[in-house]
């Protein structure tokens with residue numbers, strides 16, 4: 001379990017390098033500043049940014065085979081979690097942040113340029129309006145209940161799409177309540193940042 005900021009830094013360093021850690025320090029400072037202007041993340045989580053947002057995002061990476069190529073879609077990126085962290089940690093692979101709120105889109109644009117994320121693009125509209133493309137990976141944290149999430153994102157999935165969906169404490173129950181065919185596609189992994197939370201992980205095409 002990752003329980004403090006130092007452990008979170010060490011965990012992320014194990015997946016990246018010192019330059020990435022420096023960029024995450026920049027992101028943490030910018031997040032604190034911007035959170036005075038818009039409610040990007042809960043105020044309480046700012047004291048534990050490395051655990052609550054950075055490591056919580058980075059922990060998704062080991063659930064996707066290293067050789068996976070193609071676009072990682074992060075749905076409802078908000079302040080950029082997990083999407084911005086994933087783009088930083090996977091600089092060779094494209095990341096697509098889907099976010100519909102104007103001020104959050106502005107923040108994400110500013111961070112992409114500040115962190116020089118050439119591999120990261122924004123679909124600044126509702127997911128329902130995004131042109132269909134093939135996603136190699138789909139993530140979404142605090143975006144929608146699982147059935148709605150799968151319904152809205154099914155058209156981006158193929159037989160080779162990986163799903164990594166941090167679902168908090170409701171993970172197992174949300175999977176249990178899926179129709180049988182879908183339920184077989186997914187399982188729950190323990191979160192490394194919250195002993196009671198789970199990450200819904202799966203592979204394949206949702207829908208016909």
Ligand SMILES: C[S@@+](CC[C@H](N)C(=O)[O-])C[C@H]1O[C@@H](n2cnc3c(N)ncnc32)[C@H](O)[C@@H]1O
Nearest residue numbers: 076077078081098099100101125126127141142
């Ligand atoms: C609760 S926030 C979570 C943000 C971030 N993923 C996190 O965990 O910190 C949900 C985000 O999804 C966005 N959102 C909700 N429905 C959406 C939709 N249909 N298309 C695109 N973005 C959406 C909201 O604007 C909001 O920023």
